[in-house]
Amino acid sequence: MKLRPEWNGALVALERPHALVSVNRAWARRLGVKDSPRWRGDDPGHLSAPTEVHLVVSKRCSAGCTSCYVDATPNGPALEARAARQAIDRLAALGVFHVALGGGEAMDLDYLFELAHYARSKGLVPNLTTAGLGLTVEQARACAVFGQINVSVDGVGEAYRRARGFDGYAHAVKALRALRASCKRVGINFVVSRSSFDELPRVVALARSLKLDEVELLRFKPAGRGTATFAQEDLTDEQARALFPLVRRLTFRHRVRLKLDCSFAPMVFWHRPSVALARFFGVVGCQGGNVLASVMPDGSLTGCSFGGPTEASIFDAAGVDRAVESGFQAFRGYAARAPDPCRSCEYLSLCNGGCRVVAAAKGDWWQPDPGCPRVVAFRPASRSVGAASP
Amino acid sequence: MIDPEDPRPRILGVRFGVNPNSSSLGIDVTFLLFGGAAAVFSALVASVLLRGRTPVVLHGEDQEKP
Numbered sequence: 501m502k503l504r505p506e507w508n509g510a511l512v513a514l515e516r517p518h519a520l521v522s523v524n525r526a527w528a529r530r531l532g533v534k535d536s537p538r539w540r541g542d543d544p545g546h547l548s549a550p551t552e553v554h555l556v557v558s559k560r561c562s563a564g565c566t567s568c569y570v571d572a573t574p575n576g577p578a579l580e581a582r583a584a585r586q587a588i589d590r591l592a593a594l595g596v597f598h599v600a601l602g603g604g605e606a607m608d609l610d611y612l613f614e615l616a617h618y619a620r621s622k623g624l625v626p627n628l629t630t631a632g633l634g635l636t637v638e639q640a641r642a643c644a645v646f647g648q649i650n651v652s653v654d655g656v657g658e659a660y661r662r663a664r665g666f667d668g669y670a671h672a673v674k675a676l677r678a679l680r681a682s683c684k685r686v687g688i689n690f691v692v693s694r695s696s697f698d699e700l701p702r703v704v705a706l707a708r709s710l711k712l713d714e715v716e717l718l719r720f721k722p723a724g725r726g727t728a729t730f731a732q733e734d735l736t737d738e739q740a741r742a743l744f745p746l747v748r749r750l751t752f753r754h755r756v757r758l759k760l761d762c763s764f765a766p767m768v769f770w771h772r773p774s775v776a777l778a779r780f781f782g783v784v785g786c787q788g789g790n791v792l793a794s795v796m797p798d799g800s801l802t803g804c805s806f807g808g809p810t811e812a813s814i815f816d817a818a819g820v821d822r823a824v825e826s827g828f829q830a831f832r833g834y835a836a837r838a839p840d841p842c843r844s845c846e847y848l849s850l851c852n853g854g855c856r857v858v859a860a861a862k863g864d865w866w867q868p869d870p871g872c873p874r875v876v877a878f879r880p881a882s883r884s885v886g887a888a889s890p
Numbered sequence: 891m892i893d894p895e896d897p898r899p900r901i902l903g904v905r906f907g908v909n910p911n912s913s914s915l916g917i918d919v920t921f922l923l924f925g926g927a928a929a930v931f932s933a934l935v936a937s938v939l940l941r942g943r944t945p946v947v948l949h950g951e952d953q954e955k956p
Contacts, residue, residue, distance in 0.1 A: 501940075501943050501944075501945040501946070502945055502946045502947075502948055503945035503946070503947050503948065504947075504948040505947070507894065508892055508894055508902060509894065509902065512940060512945060514939055514940075517906060517907075517939075518906065518907050518908045519904055519905065519906045519907070519936065519939070520904070520905045521901060521903070521904050521936045521939075521940065522901070522902040522903040522904070523899070523900070523901055523902060523940070524892065524894065524896055524899065524900040524902055525894050525895060525896075526896060526897055526898060526899040526900065527899040527900060527901065527940070530899055531940065531943075531944070531945055532944060532945070532947070533947060539894065552908075552909055552915070554911075554914075595948035598908050598909065600909055600910055600911060602911075623946070625908055627908050627909065627910035628910055629910050629911055646910070647908040647910075648907070648908050648909075648910040649910055650910040650911065685907075685908070685910075687910065689910075689911055713907075714907070716909075716910075716911050716916050718911065718914065719914075744919070747919060748923055751919075751920060751923060752923075757907075757918065757920050758919065758920065759907075759909075759916040759917060759918050759919070759920075760916070760917050760919060761911065761914040761915065761916060761917070762914050762915040762916075762917055763914060764917070765917065768917070768919060768922075773922050774922075774925075774926070776929075777921075777922060777925070777926060777928075777929055778922060779903065780902070780903045780904065780929045780932075780933075781903065781904065781905065781918065781921045781922060781928075781929070781932075782903055782904075782905040782917065782918070783917045783918070783919060783922055784915070784917060787915050791915055792914075792915050804914070805914065806914070
């Protein structure tokens with residue numbers, strides 16, 4: 501169990517079960533923290549460091565998925581093993597709790613498991629996403645080092661091929677079975693796009709039949725090779741509004757945990773859940789540069805894997821410290837300058853305006869997420885009064 | 891608003907699980923579906939899990955950032 505003081509009190513990371521618990525200062529004192537420099541002064545409005553960092557260990561992959569968000573290729577760049585360990589050292593020094601390894605196909609790197617054990621030795625919980633192509637039983641057993649491992653499955657059978665551009669469904673299911681036999685927590689990553697939306701019930705049913713722990717739903721992003729097809733694959737307004745009710749139905753029907761990526765927060769808040777409840781359970785939107793950050797294969801530290809400026813090199817300790825202290829303004833600064841309808845939205849402090857990368861792809865980083873149902877509903881009125889621009 | 895100096899020990903939030911996704915933050919809406927009772931239950935569970943345990947403190951009172 502690890503504890504990191506924060507302005508409110510502290511964050512406590514548990515391993516059994518995996519949980520991050522936010523406690524106030526009185527609870528932190530009960531856990532042995534008499535005082536902390538972080539308890540002085542005004543609320544900085546952000547955490548002292550991310551709780552999780554996405555380490556994009558490579559942009560190397562031979563699968564050739566048609567919408568790969570990092571534009572991975574068979575000869576793409578990758579962090580060298582020594583540099584990857586240095587990155588882990590820096591993240592451990594910051595007090596980061598979890599590191600999600602990905603790419604590219606991280607499983608293709610010969611040092612992946614050594615790196616995962618190294619992260620464990622530094623007190624970080626390593627997690628992994630893989631396509632599962634060609635995963636051997638030995639590799640599946642070695643994956644027990646990960647806190648959780650998810651396999652990308654963007655459809656069942658032929659739908660997988662349509663979504664990813666190659667026929668890897670059988671490989672993915674074989675990998676899931678092997679991982680289920682060896683690892684404690686296994687799940688599916690499913691990219692929800694306009695064309696794959698109707699596949700969701702079949703994928704959740706697959707997860708149930710394989711006795712998996714969760715399905716994580718990822719929004720199709722305008723990044724990497726996905727940029728070219730984003731206009732065709734972005735959810736329709738009807739799909740965006742229907743997503744959360746569908747998730748609710750599938751959760752109860754299949755009793756499988758469904759998680760949504762942070763860019764889907766506007767689609768959840770459209771259905772007006774309790775603000776207090778959402779805050780308590782960490783149901784939040786864009787947390788780039790606050791709860792999460794990313795390290796790219798060249799060592800650049802960014803607020804999000806999909807976009808945003810480079811804040812520092814992960815190998816520059818002083819630069820990283822400056823970034824977590826006062827950087828990431830492209831993400832942290834949105835709420836203060838949010839235009840309507842975000843400005844008047846009761847969920848702004850949670851949602852943070854939806855996905856900045858989607859907003860940028862539609863024209864302006866600082867505009868509200870154009871896929872948000874509230875933004876869509878606001879548009880006709882705003883056009884008539886000319887009030888949509890900041 | 892949270893009063894940081896509230897003398898009563900309080901659980902402010904709980905996120906169960908880890909996020910294996912290497913591109914974005916996974917938000918777990920499962921508990922949202924069960925309403926306020928889920929928050930009360932989760933806070934109780936978290937309290938039990940924390941009680942009587944001694945954590946490793948990261949960047950605590952006497953530590954400087956590296």
